[in-house]
Amino acid sequence: MINLKHAAILVASLVVLVFVFGVFFVDRTTPEASLDRYAVPESTAYDHAVAALIEFIVAGPGSTEGEMWRNATVGTEPVLFYDLYDRPYVYHFPIKSDGTDIGGIKVAARKVLGGSIMAYETTSLMPFYAALSEKIPDAIDIAEDRYPGSVVESSALCTASSVTGVLVTITTKEGVEKVLFIDPEKRSVVSERETKDDNMSVVDHFGNVLSEEEVATRIAAWERMDQYYSGILEFAERQRIDTRRPLSDEDFSRYADYFENTASLPVISMPPETPGSEKTGRDPELEEWQRNADWDTVVAFDAGTSDEEARAVIEKYFPDNVSIQLRTKPRFFWIYLNATEERFNAYKREMERYPGVHVYDDREADFLEIIENPKTRGDDILWAIDICPDSSEVDKRDVFDRFVEDGIPLNAMKIVEIQGCSLDKEEKEKAAVQLNGDERVLFVMKEFLFE
Numbered sequence: 200m201i202n203l204k205h206a207a208i209l210v211a212s213l214v215v216l217v218f219v220f221g222v223f224f225v226d227r228t229t230p231e232a233s234l235d236r237y238a239v240p241e242s243t244a245y246d247h248a249v250a251a252l253i254e255f256i257v258a259g260p261g262s263t264e265g266e267m268w269r270n271a272t273v274g275t276e277p278v279l280f281y282d283l284y285d286r287p288y289v290y291h292f293p294i295k296s297d298g299t300d301i302g303g304i305k306v307a308a309r310k311v312l313g314g315s316i317m318a319y320e321t322t323s324l325m326p327f328y329a330a331l332s333e334k335i336p337d338a339i340d341i342a343e344d345r346y347p348g349s350v351v352e353s354s355a356l357c358t359a360s361s362v363t364g365v366l367v368t369i370t371t372k373e374g375v376e377k378v379l380f381i382d383p384e385k386r387s388v389v390s391e392r393e394t395k396d397d398n399m400s401v402v403d404h405f406g407n408v409l410s411e412e413e414v415a416t417r418i419a420a421w422e423r424m425d426q427y428y429s430g431i432l433e434f435a436e437r438q439r440i441d442t443r444r445p446l447s448d449e450d451f452s453r454y455a456d457y458f459e460n461t462a463s464l465p466v467i468s469m470p471p472e473t474p475g476s477e478k479t480g481r482d483p484e485l486e487e488w489q490r491n492a493d494w495d496t497v498v499a500f501d502a503g504t505s506d507e508e509a510r511a512v513i514e515k516y517f518p519d520n521v522s523i524q525l526r527t528k529p530r531f532f533w534i535y536l537n538a539t540e541e542r543f544n545a546y547k548r549e550m551e552r553y554p555g556v557h558v559y560d561d562r563e564a565d566f567l568e569i570i571e572n573p574k575t576r577g578d579d580i581l582w583a584i585d586i587c588p589d590s591s592e593v594d595k596r597d598v599f600d601r602f603v604e605d606g607i608p609l610n611a612m613k614i615v616e617i618q619g620c621s622l623d624k625e626e627k628e629k630a631a632v633q634l635n636g637d638e639r640v641l642f643v644m645k646e647f648l649f650e
């Protein structure tokens with residue numbers, strides 16, 4: 200059966216299907232209808248999106264995005280995607296400014312993903328989602344062609360690795376229930392499985408079985424974020440701030456003071472590391488996704504580099520006729536230290552003795568790859584890392600300052616993202632490698648785009 204969560208787009212198609220073919224559809228409008236006890240209600244996800252957007256435009260990277268984002272609000276009609284195992288995965292809420300979609304915010308639809316806010320989008324993907332929703336009937340046709348005489352039980356938009364498509368559940372004429380993941384654009388079946396083989400244990404969006412301890416850890420992380428975002432909205436209630444409307448100058452000032460005096464919460468913007476990765480190195484699905492995903496080039500300079508100097512270096516490696524936009528990342532997006540491998544491992548052990556802190560590099564960052572890390576620069580060996588406190592009581596900036604005071608040679612970087620580049624992947628790869636060889640550049644990163 201088709202999922203009615205996109206009814207506004209599909210009403211005409213549904214009427215034709217029901218009237219002509221006599222097909223009846225299961226309504227999975229909300230993730231609660233999936234019977235997943237870890238599902239996040241849409242209303243809660245919306246609250247998180249609103250609170251996160253306020254933080255994003257007042258105290259985060261959105262504060263540098265200009266007046267359009269300064270007046271942004273969260274739309275109330277999200278698109279819900281499921282994972283390959285027919286469990287709610289992520290809400291895509293539109294971000295609006297003056298009635299126009301300007302971007303989006305992705306909110307986890309299950310608590311066992313380990314966090315809530317998964318990503319911000321500075322361009323709107325709603326037209327793509329609308330077009331994909333209109334192809335759900337095509338996906339159903341593909342499933343029925345593959346299994347003539349089958350009964351369609353449900354359908355939903357689905358995202359997995361490098362493919363965004365439609366998940367169709369059918370019962371064959373032999374009585375076997377199957378789930379087909381279909382790419383309607385290519386009119387192909389990406390994968391299929393029989394539901395009788397489903398593991399009833401708790402699994403993440405990759406299908407990895409989670410231990411009771413891991414489930415508890417991830418739910419605790421989600422609950423910390425829920426508490427943090429509730430605090431942001433409770434502040435709005437006390438100050439009589441209407442969060443459905445753009446923040447006024449007075450509201451903005453109040454929230455600026457609020458965030459200045461409130462411990463920040465590290466946002467988990469990527470899916471959590473999957474169990475078993477210690478043995479395999481990387482998840483095969485993620486590796487495949489990275490090979491196919493588009494990416495933005497991100498360049499790291501010494502912290503004292505000016506905007507003009509950074510632009511001059513970057514433009515040297517791009518054709519004159521290519522227009523690029525540069526955006527500076529938050530100061531502590533990534534940091535680095537200068538040490539031999541032996542000393543680096545010792546520093547890492549020392550830093551991870553700090554309660555709740557994990558030190559990781561790009562091998563553990565699913566949506567980021569550094570072209571050369573560690574990197575030899577003259578007599579120096581540079582290691583790009585991130586320090587990730589797992590508690591809302593711990594501020595990354597405070598941790599950084601404490602480590603420096605303890606003698607650990609950490610350094611902040613000026614990190615510039617190249618957006619809007621029209622080069623193809625091969626040309627971007629060539630420019631990135633050339634940038635990496637420039638003595639004024641610390642690191643060059645690929646930030647994969649989750650679309």
